[in-house]
Structure formats: structure tokens, C-alpha cells
Amino acid sequence: MEGEMHNAEVQGPCNEHQTTTEEKIASQCEVGQQIYLRAEINQLHHQIVQSATERIIQFCSKVLQQLIDSDVVHCQVLFLASTSERVHQIKNVMQALGGGHGVKIHACVDGNSIEEDKHILSAGVHLVVGTPSRVSDLFRTQNQALHSDHVRMFVLDEPDEMLSKGFDRQIHDILPRLPGNVEVVALYPTMPEDALEIARKLMNKSVTMNLWQSIVFW
Template sequence: MENLNFKELNLSDAMRKALDYMGFEEATPIQSKAIPVAMEGHDVIGQAQTGTGKTCAFGIPAVEMIDSKHQGVQVLVLCPTRELAIQVSEEFRSLCKYKKGIKSLAIYGGQSIERQIIALKGKPQIIIGTPGRIMDHMRRRTLKFENLKMAVLDEADEMLNMGFREDIDTIFCEMPKERQTMLFSATMPNGILEIANLYMNNPEHVVTLQKEVTINTIEQCYIEVRENSKLELLCRLVDAKNVKLGIVFCNTKWKVDELCSSLQARGYSAEALHGDMKQRERDRVMNKFRKGQAELLIATDVAARGIDVNNVEAVFNYDIPSDAEYYVHRIGRTGRAGKKGISYSFVFGRDIYKLRDIERYTKSRITRTKPPTISSIESMKLQTATDEVMAVLAAGGFSKYTEAIERILEETDDITTLDIAAALFKMKFSELESRNYEESDLDNDFTVNKRDRFKDLIKPQGEGSRSKNRGGYNSDRKKGRKS
């Protein structure tokens, strides 16, 4: 089954506008299979690896079925950890961006319950939460499910591993029997099947199998950078690594256009590629890129599908993709035809958890690195200029220029041939130094003594199973749980 374009699904204009804003043009495999079934009102068991777009697979049908004219909980999403609850909540907020009258709320342990109670008085239609805190509100009668239309178990296998089975039973017993239920899990142990038998009505089982991922020829790196310093970082990397042909991936079409314009203003030969462009224009851009007439191609995922250029030296993930498969497609644009390639991912804040999911999916190591300093770029450019001059000397054939040197020496008394050579070398170096760099957070964020905040989050393969405590947060597990 081919992936569906979101335009092929029976979605509201507001939802299509939100997906376009989020940069989604094509549904992932799990979304292509689950969304049409869920939109018909069927219960769904979705089996797919983490990082494959499961949130939108249940989030889109959930938001579409909500009646904005009625307040109160219509959708409940249960997550095993507070970090995941926050991520899912942010995704729902984006999906509801153009849906008037629909509110969502994340509730989890570790956050003030009084603040949550106040927020619940606003009667949000969507609740995303951890089992422990959901039950706390049920006991206080601040959370009721009489109007519930859909219940979702996200990462159900993790819930069982963390000891939430009894909590799940307690919560589901308070729900109306007439509801739609969706369950998503990477694996299907017996406990998951028992839950499905108890609480689901003839569910449709949709499965997407993980493809074999081969990216051994690509060095994968990530750099922590704030949003307002990404452009500066990209420019430094391109110059420090002397990238002659590179692809920069963004999640949205407007970001592609904005970044392309910014790079061109800085003197880079950059071209944009995204779904809103006509085919003739896209062909023109690709021809320039293949011929090396554009050093950087700025693209969205779908627009870059099928790019087959063997000499791409580097791939830059300006935005981290929401789907791990997109990450594999992106970095696969380099390291082709037996050549080595390198990819750089720009991350900040919770992006690091997406990267951890990608590591698990690809079974590879993404290494943290530091951005190039201005002094290191200048050194590189000086070396490049030296190499070019040495190549000219080795080639010979410059005797006709000696007359100009002799004339300069005749006209001046205090100038030596070494001075003239240095002046000419400076002219050559200035050509390479025409791009100016800005002092930015890049220089402040990566000092020698800075503590690596993420060193315990990105671990090499084989250092243990998936963390039960995502992102260093205290898990909202059954035993020892605190409200």
C-alpha cells in the first residue's frame, strides 16, 4: 500500500490547513492505514515502531470527531510518561490550531494539581494524561467521562511494562461503553491482547513493519542550537566543511522559502524545493543542483523524494522530522555510490527525545558535536587558499605575470617580492572570506566547561533497554507515585 496524501482523506478544511502549517504533505504508513479506518468509527489496534507518526494517526481522527459546540471531555489519551503526554499535547495543539472552540489539556504528576483543577473548569474536550494523575482527578470528581467519545492508549506496551495494568482497568471501567477505542503499541504482548478483548469492539488491526535500515556509510551528528541561531550554524558548517553540494531539510514549505532567501542574502547559492512549486520550476532547480550550479538545496521531505544525486556531501536536518522514516530518507541523500557522507541534526529542548527515538529506530549512534568557531573557519579558509596557490605553482605557466611583478619592484624601493606575494595571497583569501559571521548564542552555548545536558539521554546501542523515565522526569508509575 502506498502512502496517502492528506488531500485524499476526507478531512475538514481546518485540519488540512493545520497539517499544511505543520509541514505534512503525505501520511506515514501507519497514518495511511489507521486514519481511514478510524474516521469510519471503527476501533483500531495500531502496531508501529516509535517515531513513525502514531500521534497523528489517532490525533487527526480524534480532533475531527469532536463536537466543538459541546464542552467537557470527549477524547481521553493515556500516555505512560509525563514527557510523552507533553509531546502528544503539543501535537494536538497544532492539529487544533484552526479548529475554533476546541481545547486540549495535558495533566500529569509533578505538576500542581490545583492548577490542573482550574484548567479543567474550562471544560477542555481533549485530555492527555498519565494514568496516576487521571485517577487522582477521577477520585476528586474533577474529571468525568459521561460525554467521552474516544479513548486512546498510546504506547500501551510501555504502560504494561511500567505496571499500569490495574490503573488502565480502573480508568476504563468509568468510561461509557458506547465509545471508540484506539490502541497503539510497538509490540503486541499477551497483556495488550487481553486489554483489546476486554475494552475494544471488533478492532481493526493495522500493522507497519520496520524496514531494514542501512546507513553505515553516513556519519551522523547533532548540535544543540536555539532556533534564532540555526541560520548562523548552518552557514558556519557549510564553510567550515567546505560543502560544495548539500541538502537542507525543513518541515514546512514557508520555512524552506524563508531559509532559502536568508542564505541567498548572505551570498550562498541556494535553491528552494517544495510541493507548492510547479513541476517546470522543480525541474529547473534540480538541474541546477545536479550540475553544481547551486551549492545548497533547501527542501521539504516529500519534495525531495526520489532525489538521486551521487555527490551530495552533507545533509542538514534544519528541523527534526516527526517521523523516523523521513529521517532515514533524508540522510540517505548522502553517502551514495560507495562514498562517505555526513548528516547534521539541529536540536534544542525536547527535540532530543525525537532524536532518541530515531536512534532506536535506526539502531545507530548520533554523536553530539560542537559548532565550528569563527577562528576555525578562518583557519580552514586560509588552508584552502594555500592549497589553491600551491596547485597553481605546481601547474606552472605563469611566467607572463612576472613582468607585472618586476614593474612593481621597479616603481617602489621598500617593497619585496615576499610583500607582493603576501598581498596577492590576501586578495585570494579575501575572496573566500567574503561571508561575514555573527557572534551569537553558538559561541556562548558551547564553552569548554559547559555541562553536557544531554549526555545521559543519547546512549549508544546496547546500553540497556528503553528508559522507563523519559527525559529524566520522574515516571508516574504505580508504585511510589506522587501527585
């Protein structure tokens, strides 16, 4: 498996400068600077949030322009995020960008009615955004509510967060259900040094070679 990891692409506007907030604090923390330090931390947090929002808008715009065929009312992009809040954020961005062009987007999260999810999916959507556990459940429901025949892109938003929350089992369940030619995208606000190791843990040995060759870090 380790040998296959050389086939993964590293593309897109990833920030290679890995200075963390903690390192920034440590470099400036001196007696009497608490007020200035708090202002600096607030500014850093604002920059991180703003950057993450801009990146998701850029990525969602690219997906809608290049991948979605509005005439094909089947799930073409499957987007996973680790929290319900993040799922709805991504869904709202997609809706704002593509809703006026007839693109149907559905958010599937834990806690909502799975019967309602099944009803909406059966009516047809172009893009599904969801938490790993709910998406996995929808694949496993009787009569399979979610179908992957037309999925062209599988997006993992911040895979390191998914791994830390224990979602690797659900992702291992979802991946084999996807078409062999699907493009896999790992979406990070900044590129962690162990990105390939994280991808290896999430994708596991059952994943076919062509999926490994198609993974893109963005």
C-alpha cells in the first residue's frame, strides 16, 4: 500500500506554510503583551475563517461549473463533512451558487428524519452533502435510498477531522460503493504534513488502485 501512495496527486491552492496559532503565540508571548496578543489571536482566527470560507466558495464554484449536469437528476457529487454545521455551511454555499441554475442539493445529517432524506433523494438531486454516518446509513437502507451510479466526484472535507472523530469505518463502507472512475478529493484549509498517511488510513487496502491514482488534495 505504501508504494501506491506515490500515485496520489497534490494539487490546488494548499497552504504549505504550517505555522500554527500556538507557534505564533509562543513567538510573541512576553509579559505585558496580553492585550496585543489577544488582538493578534482574534485577527488570526478571523483570517483562518475568512480563508476557509473563500476556499470552499472557490471549490464549490469549480464543482458546479465543471461537473454538474443539470439534465441528469442523479447524485453526481458526494460531499462528506464531519459535522452537521459544516454540512449545512457547504450546502448553503452550493445553494447560493447553483440554486438559480436548477441544481438540486440535499444535506443529509444525523438527527434529521431518514425517511425525509429517502423521499428527497428518490425525487432526484444533483449533489449530496452529508455526515459520514448518515450517508453510510442511506446506502444501507432497505431499497438503498442513495445510489452512486452517476457519482463523478467524492469529496472529503478535512479528512483529518473525520479520522479524529472515528468516521473511518463509515468511509470504508462508502468507498467500495462508488464507481471505479470516481475522482476523490481531500479538501484541507491547510495541507498537513501527514496528508498521505491520513488518506491511507481512510481509504484502506480494499480501495482499488485507480482510486488511489485519482486522489487530489485541494
